[in-house]
Amino acid sequence: MVPALSKDLTSLDVLAVVWFLLCWLGFAFFADRSRFSAGSMNRTMSGYRRRWMEEMRRRENRVVDAQIIGNQLNGAAFFASTMILLVGGLFALLGATDKAISVFATLPMVDPPTQMAWEIKILFLMMIFIYGFFKFAWAFRVYNFCSVLIGAVPPETSDDPEADKTVRRAAEINNIGAQHFNAGLRSFFFGQAALAWFVHPFLFMAACLWVVFVLHRREFRSRSLKVVRG
Numbered sequence: 001m002v003p004a005l006s007k008d009l010t011s012l013d014v015l016a017v018v019w020f021l022l023c024w025l026g027f028a029f030f031a032d033r034s035r036f037s038a039g040s041m042n043r044t045m046s047g048y049r050r051r052w053m054e055e056m057r058r059r060e061n062r063v064v065d066a067q068i069i070g071n072q073l074n075g076a077a078f079f080a081s082t083m084i085l086l087v088g089g090l091f092a093l094l095g096a097t098d099k100a101i102s103v104f105a106t107l108p109m110v111d112p113p114t115q116m117a118w119e120i121k122i123l124f125l126m127m128i129f130i131y132g133f134f135k136f137a138w139a140f141r142v143y144n145f146c147s148v149l150i151g152a153v154p155p156e157t158s159d160d161p162e163a164d165k166t167v168r169r170a171a172e173i174n175n176i177g178a179q180h181f182n183a184g185l186r187s188f189f190f191g192q193a194a195l196a197w198f199v200h201p202f203l204f205m206a207a208c209l210w211v212v213f214v215l216h217r218r219e220f221r222s223r224s225l226k227v228v229r230g
Contacts, residue, residue, distance in 0.1 A: 008116040016201035017124070023208040024190050031219050032179065040219045042182055044228050046175045053171040057163065058156050069147045072177065076140035079184055083133035086191075090126045094119060113198070125194055132187030135180050142177035146170055189215060 031040055056065045093100060097118050105112040113121070149170035154160045193207035219225075 008114045009120065010201075012201045013117075013197075016197060016204045019205045020190070020194065020208050023212050024186065027212050027215060028183070028186065031215070032182075036220075041222065041225045041228070042178065042219065044225065045178065048228070049174045049178070050168075050171040053150075053153075053167045053174070056150060056170075057153050057167050060155055062150065065150055066147070069143060069150065072143045072174075072181075073140060073147075076136050076143060076177075076181055076184075079181075079188070080133055080136035080140060083129045083136060083184075083188075086129045087126050087133065090122050090129070093122055111200075121194075121197055124197070125191060128187055128191040128194060132184045132191065135184035135187060139177045139180040139184060142173060142180060146174045146177060149173060186215065 031037055031042070037043055052065075052068075056062060059065070097115050101112050101115065101118060149166060153166050153170060154163050189211050190208070193211045194204065196207040197204035
């Protein structure tokens, strides 16, 4: 028997939450800030974003660049809207606690949660998706900054001494937007893992490991990365 911290949550539940945070924060550090991050998809694409800005300066007609920025904005807006819908759906689930618990009571090998445990888990999921919303919303804002900087880059024939600096700033702000977008995507993936907590803490911990495995493969060992890196 797992000792209970209360009648609603056990120490195993707390351990599962700590494991979840270690997996999420640990992978974020490994993929973004460690020395191994140099071989990641995001770092590789950062180089292409810088090259994009350099090529953009040579183009007099920048319709293509505007379309690319528009695609980035649409992606960030789509996921931000999705996060809001998820939070709204979870909020609605708080009003259907009794019905949800009765459904879990009919499932085999699943202990039905108490009302307090159910509400804690729902609020935990809401916090994850609210974090993701803020990341996607800020990525949307940063991509807007990038579009302004693209408009501020003078043509290649210009003798503006600030031109090269503006190009570098546009590339860097685009990379910052991508970093926030990636952080939002991770919250989406780890939010799916947190759904397993409703079944059992051990399944929750296993789902966290599975998400780390999937993210690591896509960030460091995917076929897409091999193609991009040539």
